[in-house]
Amino acid sequence: MASVLNSTLPLEVWAGVECTVNRVGDEYFDQLEYNGHATRLNDLELFAELGIHAIRYPVLWERIAPNGLENANWSWADERLERLRELGIRPIVGLVHHGSGPRYTSLVDPEFPEKLALYARAVADRYPWITHYTPVNEPLTTARFSGMYGHWYPHGRDDLTFARALLVECRAIALSMQAIRKVNSNAQLIQTEDLGKVYSTPKLAYQAEFENERRWLSFDLLCGRVTPTHPMWGYLHKCGVNDTDLEWFLENPCPPDIIGINHYLTSDRFLDERKERYPACSHGGNGRDEYADVEAVRVCAESAAGPRTLLQEAWERYKLPLAVTEAHLSCTREEQLRWLYEIWSAAQELRTQDVDVRAVTAWALLGSYDWNSLLTRFVGYYESGVFDLRSRSISSGESPHPRPTAIAKMVRDLAAGRQPDHPILETPGWWRRQSRLLYPPVSCQKIEEDKGKDSPPLSLSHSCSPLAIVGATGTLGRAFARLCEMRGITYRLLSRQEMDIANPDSVDRVLDELKPWAVVNAAGYVRVDDAEHEPEVCLRVNTTGAAMLAAACAKYKVPLVTFSSDLVFDGVVSNPYIESDAVAPLNVYGCSKALAEKLVLKANPSSLVIRTSAFFSPWDDYNFVTIALRQLSAGNSFVAAEDTIVSPTYVPDLVHASLDLLIDGESGVWHLANKGAIAWADLARLAAKKAGVSVSNLIALPMRELGLIAPRPSYSVLGSNRGELLSCLDSAMSRYCHECE
Structure with missing residues (x-):
């Protein structure tokens, strides 16, 4: 049933801490240890000063119960969740964030769903007042990185491992919510996914169409939409998935209460068989054709599709409430501000058209580490976020004191209903300017159809204050x-x-x-x-x-x-x-x-x-x-x-x-x-x-x-x-x- 937007409620400002705990081989990479939030309770006061309504917050399986639920240590979560409650910030609790669980399980363990559900029930029993959950963050993205590309554990590089990981994650989400709702029947599922689009030359349109259909799989599985007539049913069968595994989702639908869309400029891709136009590192293929796979924003003549288009597509497909659950850009400060404000403006515009967008999330409050290598190694490459951690700890060895950046001021303004007015916002972001093109531009017909929905003028504004x-x-x-x-x-x-x-x-x-x-x-x-x-x-x-x-x-x-x-x-x-x-x-x-x-x-x-x-x-x-x-x-x-x-x-x-x-x-x-x-x-x-x-x-x-x-x-x-x-x-x-x- 379609959602009905209560237009009297303002668009909310949420925030989130980059909290990934992912496994590479036998080593776990923990963002909370890198950014120091693991030991800094007073960060929560800084977050509260932003005026945010909710926060995506980790109570991660790997951190709380690495040696089994019977040996769980809840002290960290007890202290922080209670403090968030006192500060009036609603936690959206995450249980697995790009991870594969403790060492005694994995994304291809058939018992992973039941094991995570047991942990989810323990969380709900301990914190029955919590109403919002994300049991598994970005299941399709995690399945691709762990089962198809081999970046993360269990380092699969084939369609079967990808499909098994995805179905295990989605089943784990459904069972976890069942377990949580036995404690709190009103608990809501905020399901996140990166919905990057794929564009291509006419020759490779078939591949772009396939990937653009596959990107919806986690939501379609949870919504009970993957029937024998679904475009991905045959693909999953070809991967080695049987009818029983797919029919389970038809019998146990778990549609999100809010669909969370994470969008990054690097997620939109362009496929081109003219490999000579692009660097060798972009070359690949699908067994039928060889082609280059590059960032769409660097080649599509009409600029990127943008957040407005993705939100509109998700709304038209599901008619379920939406939220942007990660808004972050690794770039210079003015571009970070432009990106967040463009997403906020798109959400506001869609709300005027009765699209039920509930919130925009300022992601990576404390920044993030080593995403430039997709968390495959730790070298300490830091991207600042709402706060900048490059403070005195670097030279003194003490825990850093997060320094609020201009993004913090924008978040405070948005949360208070104030219009950001910095002159740099009058110029479109680099993704809207012609200088973004690194390769010979190609007209992407689908983007051309969307032009005008997302794209401000590409030329620099000369009327703004210099x-x-x-x-x-x-x-x-x-x-x-x-x-x-x-x-x-x-x-x-x-x-x-x-x-x-x-x-x-x-x-x-x-x-x-x-x-x-x-x-x-x-x-x-x-x-x-x-x-x-x-x-x-x-x-x-x-x-x-x-x-x-x-x-x-x-x-x-x-x-x-x-x-x-x-x-x-x-x-x-x-x-x-x-x-x-x-x-x-x-x-x-x-x-x-x-x-x-x-x-x-x-x-x-x-x-x-x-x-x-x-x-x-x-x-x-x-x-x-x-x-x-x-x-x-x-x-x-x-x-x-x-x-x-x-x-x-x-x-x-x-x-x-x-x-x-x-x-x-x-x-x-x-x-x-x-x-x-x-x-x-x-x-x-x-x-x-x-x-x-x-x-x-x-x-x-x-x-x-x-x-x-x-x-x-x-x-x-x-x-x-x-x-x-x-x-x-x-x-x-x-x-x-x-x-x-």
Whole structure:
């Protein structure tokens, strides 16, 4: 029976913690251990401050009862579920999240359903007040990864293992809900699935049609729809599934109370027999045809289908209440905001058309780890979410304190019924812009039919407030402009002739005309040795100008980010400097930056002051690394200090992190440098090694023998007690060399 939408109830904001416990071989990967939520009860207070109505929350079989139900340890769940209850947040309890259960079972164990049902009953008995459950998250996706692609345990690579895993999971869901409802007859099933679509060339339309039908299998099985006339009945028989296994679902239907749709840009695929157009890693086939399988958003000329289309399709197919149960994008901050807001807007629009969409879920509250390798190995690759965990624990070993990002503010606004109004939302996300295309574009007819439902204009908006970037001729200013272009952030790059930051009238005029949403001060006097001879010029640009700009930004209520240096320190320590360490510059340049920090924050306490160090860029011919490689490649000698230790900074990393912090609304002093401490001479050696250049002409000398005028600290490595946001130096250097090829 069709759902009836009560339009008087607002669209709810849900949230979720990435909590996967998956098995690879004999090793379990546990996201709650990686993100630290396993030991941080006070995270729940941070979640409550968002104003969310419900949270997808783990009471996972593998964590609670790894050694059997009789040995279950409920203490963790007891404490957290009770706290959620006190905070007024409704838990949607998950029992298995991309897992295969404890070691005594698996997704192809015929007794898995009954074993999970016993665990589900124990959960319901212990927490009879809980009303919403997801016994198994994304069963079809998990079955594909575990039974068809071999990524996760039991590492099957055939249709039979896939089909067995899927039917076992779906049967486990139905039996678990039966067991739970014996305790709480009103318990609801929130069943999630990733409904990525497949598009193709005309030749491969048959394969796309098959995969687009198969993606509904978990819902169809639970709804009792897989009858002998169902398009997948014959396929499942061919896999080796018998009639009895399929008929069980006809006799025991368990339709979801809410269908949860998880949608990721990488889930939509495009199939093309013209393999030469695509990288070899995308090549595959089905036994009948060989083809490339790539992300649809990178090749379909009309952009991706989008969340609105998937919600509409699910509604038309089932007429059951819907929710977006995961909304997350691994990307820069403004794109994360655009993605969440696009999904929210699609849900709101559909509700006006009597489509029963109940909620949108801000997923990965604490971010996630190693999804770039599909959780097949742990290397600590982190994607931030509503909160960012790259905080003081990285250097101190303490548990991180989750830092709210701009997404947290958007979630709070949506939950309170406020309209998000950040100017960056006026530009469509990268998945709507032509720059997304990596391959020759192909017109996808189905997407063409949907065009206009999901797609905002593909061109950048030039009417929205720009980001004002001061410093048109410098390395940093040009890098900001370049990466703003890539990120779809409307900007205005200003030369000194257009705005002289040391002239209050000039600053006022430009701010009044441009009305920027923020200002980046990338201008500066950077000639450290020359500053010793012309301190007045250095102080005018670095100190007076920065202070006047800060005062003007305070007057116009415009956020400001400005840059300082590691040279504000004297180098007498042997551990990385953190933001709270006292400054003690040794030279005029360092004095100009230290005084600028003080005056900027006095004039405008909400300013963001970023200290950085020894930056190198693939887009600048005059930085240390580029000059070293140029000289060594030409067979010339190159001299570098062997006893001065710094923390080099890759400019693209610096700019990306600075923009994210600016969008997040951060303020005060932050240290941004790539993780690592290295002498200048060793930095030249590292760059040469990565670039394949000989270091036979590298001359390493003590700093005192280089003939430099300005004194410099022998140690100026930057650490942080606020957040180590940049990657390690080795990774940065590899990317620098790749970009320079």
